[in-house]
Amino acid sequence: MRLVIDGDGSPVKEEVIKLAGKYQLPVLIVTSIDHFTTKEYPEFIHFIYVDKGADGADYRIVKEMKENDIVVTQDYGLASLLLSKKVRIFHHNGKEYLPETIDSLLTQRYIGGQMRKAGKRTKGPKPFTQKDRQHFTDIMTRVIENMLKKAKGANNES
Known part of the structure; x- marks a missing residue:
């Protein structure tokens, strides 16, 4: 199991990294070269940088998926591509993307x-608060613990 972040614009990178450290899980961050960083990260954090352009990171994430990965993205299109991959996909608000x-x-x-193309204004997202971060962290903690418990049970059966 890995934690995979659609890194272009994710507001919960640090929360995911903290959780990964706590549960000793690898993290893969896929992001555009526009977001290149020289910041030092722990060894369990891996970056894949893709060229600029629409959907480059999305297609690379789809290519990199492994069964039981947990993906964090706010991109509904990417989520729809991943639903058949036996991974779990979450929005940074904590909601899981589901086939239904x-x-x-x-x-x-x-x-x-279509509304924006027609010149109409649509509401943007609300500011992401500390309460939102905590909500996301609480949900991801439960998900990770449940998945680790299931994996441990499956390993004991073999």
């Missing part, structure tokens, strides 16, 4: 895009 909800999310995205 993805169509309505993609429809909302499409309608919003």
